[in-house]
Amino acid sequence: MIQDIAPHHLDNAYRPVPPDRDSIALCYEGRACLMKRAGEEIIFPRFADLEKENTEIYKAYTYLFQVDEERYYLVTEAKWDCLSDFELEDLTVFRQAEPQYRAFAGITGHQLYHWYQAHRYCGQCGSPTKPDGKERMLYCETCRSMEYPRICPAVIIGVTDGNRLLLSKYAGRTYKKYALLAGYTEIGETMEETVAREVMEEVGLKVKNIRYYKSQPWAFSDTILMGFYCDLDGADEIRLDEEELALAEWFEREEIPVTPSRDSLTNEMIMRFKNGRI
Known part of the structure; x- marks a missing residue:
């Protein structure tokens, strides 16, 4: 998954030490991040790249975190027109960009940027x-x-029925691939209660044997995702919530139309079922 960056390590302890010329500057505009490409790799600007046109850059910064020995800072008021080889790219690039530890740093930095912007x-x-x-x-x-x-808790739900897994597609979103059911936890709920409620609301099914699998930080939506598998309890007729989902259907294990990807808990859970590990 996107956070699995070993042997690299993200240290998010708050240590507001001043940056130096080699420190990395994360610059965002809306849901885009400033970067350049070097072959297959993404590269973020360093303070040395920005200092000529931004004389106050060593005073106007926010410490974010450290990856290995490199320190990352949020820079919100820099001019970057002078960096002709850097450009703003949409955050979705981080789902597949290399190296993975830098992609994880970029999307985690945006989660903090969004929080700082929303609480000025x-x-x-x-x-x-x-x-x-x-x-x-x-x-x-x-x-x-x-x-x-703020971190919003949410569940990813693998609903199983023997050799079948329930897959869905979101309604009204740019993401068109198959996914598992998902939803945010409400005040006063346990995570297991969220699982049962979301399945009933989205597809009208009852479930049992709810069991935790794994969690994932998902900075794209300021979320901590918690994955659960559960078994169908009773009838399998789907009653679709068309405001949330475009479709939902059962797939036999061997016919699941999903291939591996590195980024999401959803994909890992689907592939784990598809490969017979649950």
Whole structure:
């Protein structure tokens, strides 16, 4: 999966040390990231690339994390017109870009960028927020409220019936490939209750034997995904929620029309069933 970057290691401890010329600058605009290509690899700009046209760059930055010995910083006010070989690319590039550890850094950085952008002002009184010096937190000097990065819990659901797996396609989304059922956890629910509710809401089926498989950070939607398998309990007739899904259908293990990809928990769970490991 996208976070499996060994032997590299992402250290997300908050250590707001100043950048140097070799530090990596992550620059975003909406859902796009500044990068260049070197053959099959993506490369992010370093502070040395930006310093000539951005004299304040060593003062206006936000420490993000470290991958191995390289430090990554968020830079939001830099001019990059001078970098003719760099360009903005949509975040979807990170699902397949190489090297994988750099792609994971790029999408994780965007999750933090989105959080910082969305919390520039206090949600209680509207005053500007300020970064804390000891932990990754924004605080309001006026009303003393504090904001920490938000992570939304969600489930990925592999519904099985003997040798069959239920696959679906989302309605109204650009992603058109087969997927598993999924949904966000509501206040007051356990993860297992979310699984049962989402399956009933989206396809009208009852399930039993709900069992946890694995989790995945999914920065594309500020989410922590938790994968579960469960068994059909009763009738297999699908009653589709057409607002959420374009289709849902049962596939025999040998006929599942999905091939391996490196990025998602969904794909790993489908391939695990397809290959007879569940």
